[in-house]
Amino acid sequence: MDILETITAHTAALRLPLFAVTVSATRKTDTPLMLVMHWHGFRADPDVSGALLSVAGSAVQVNQRWDSYAAIDRAMLDAGWRLGAWEVERIARPAWWRLNAPDSEALACRRAFADYSDTDYADEAMVVEAPDHQALLDLAARRGYVRWLFRPRKGGVWSQIDGDDGTLDADGGRSMPCPVAPQPDGRELRRRVIYRLGHARQLLI
Secondary structure (H helix, E strand, C coil), X not given: CCHHHHHHHHHHHHCXXXXXXXXXXXXXXXXXXXXXXXXXXXXXXXXXXXXXXXXXXXXXXXXXXXXXXXXXXXXXXXXXXXXXXXXEEXXXXXXXXXXXCCHHHHHHXXXXXXXXXXXXXXXXXXXXXXXXXXXXXXXXXXXXXEEEEECCCCCEHHHHCCCCCCCCCXXXXXXXXXXXXXCCCCCXXXXXXXXXXXXXXXXXX
């Protein structure tokens, strides 16, 4: 599985710095993944002279096969390592389509799978290239999901922060292979795992 190839292809095409990258998978093996790239950039507002709008994120369906979360862990660790991320976060979320589920769980699931249909700026928030978008969202709502996140330094807005990280190359990335090994597969509900890849002197989030 090569998440990095998709990220670098979109970065080269858009020529914008990345703010964050997420990947979400339903709690059913061998289903498509939702890769979301959040860009740091602005465009002119066509309706208001002189006003700016944030550039929409890019959501891409990844159809590579997988049989365990460890395979996605490995792909995200490799991508995060190569792009100079300080850490990769993995969190398992329960199904929210259940009695008395809090609204926050429904919202987190929608955002993980690039759904902004509940907002007034739905058409401006995300460019979705995912034929199975609604089916994945429905499956995650019924069965739960796992979401990964990292903030890239190479090709990203975080390159402006002095990280004092000796593992980084001159361009803010790292050479392969990634030395960090995946932890157990992440099926524990609400469990948050942080893979430390480097360190930053100051990180504002």
